[in-house]
Amino acid sequence: MSTDFQKARVSLGARLRELRVSGPRGPLTGPQLAARLHWPHSKIYKLENGRQTATVTDLQAWAEATGQPEAAAELRAHLKGIESHIRSWRRQLAAGHKPVQDHITAEHAGTRTLRIWENCVIAGMVQTADYARAVFGRHADLMQSPRDTEAAVRARVQRQEGLYDPARRYEILMWEGALLARVCPPAVLAAQLDRLLGVIGLDTVQLGIVPFSALLKIPPGNGFWMYDERLVVVEDWHAEVWLEDADAIGTYQRVWRTLRESAVFGADAQRIIHEARRTLDGR
Known part of the structure; x- marks a missing residue:
């Protein structure tokens, strides 16, 4: 069960990384995105590598900071799928x-x-x-x-x-x-x-x-x-x-x-x- 949960977190992290490097204004580095969000760089690393579970607020902020606010709904659905099993x-x-x-x-x-x-x-x-x-x-x-x-x-x-x-x-x-x-x-x-x-x-x-x-x-x-x-x-x-x-x-x-x-x-x-x-x- 924990393995399935971790795989889902890694999958979400991969999607977050994809949004970071494919923004309409060009790719962002981890430190650049962290600065926009006023987060420590370590949080970017942990989320993208499935080391930490994002909150709904985190996902909304990520989508907006990468210039792709329309992706927020997709990210929330992904998170809901994770949390439906591990709460x-x-x-x-x-x-x-x-x-x-x-x-x-x-x-x-x-x-x-x-x-x-x-x-x-x-x-x-x-x-x-x-x-x-x-x-x-x-x-x-x-x-x-x-x-x-x-x-x-x-x-x-x-x-x-x-x-x-x-x-x-x-x-x-x-x-x-x-x-x-x-x-x-x-x-x-x-x-x-x-x-x-x-x-x-x-x-x-x-x-x-x-x-x-x-x-x-x-x-x-x-x-x-x-x-x-x-x-x-x-x-x-x-x-x-x-x-x-x-x-x-x-x-x-x-x-x-x-x-x-x-x-x-x-x-x-x-x-x-x-x-x-x-x-x-x-x-």
Whole structure:
């Protein structure tokens, strides 16, 4: 995935270089263009060699500075193609977490079966408001992004109304470590685990836990969400990866089925959640 992303960035860089040397008033050197744009020369080098991802503003300025403003639309389309797959947190969180939640809510609206794998946190679809608040706050600190925590929490909790829609189905798998991770105060985690016990009773939800003791056929890698059979969203520290091609989706379907083989459900899942809950009571 990262290789495809890099190839796309290099391709965009090559187009930028082409615009620089084919302007209507003659070619520009890198330093000349940098001077026009009031950029360091290193930025020209990085963009043309696929070492840095341009912003929409960068592309507009480049097209105008090379005397070819009509090329801006083409460049924006190229960038959109890159970002449709690799969506960096830096860009996504420029205005806070709420716009990200709104975007994902739009995907939920057209989804009938949502499959979720989480290895280190409780899945967002079943988070309590206090747990979500803690997660958003810590992520904002890490990413140094604007704090719109309350708006993001409201958006996430509102999306959970789908859990009560009989036309929808949620298949959620979590590693046991997600039940124990202290990403929030113990009292908040205790209430979150109580919430999970209630979710198991919903007829729209199938909640499975992969125990520490389970034989794993594959490692419990990054969290991902599968929207029907049309989209997979994979989370990493630097970005989300949005996958729509059939081969990639097929891979994650196999990953899902393989992880599911190691999961327990129903009473066995409840027992594991109860055990995690007891660790918070000190018993």
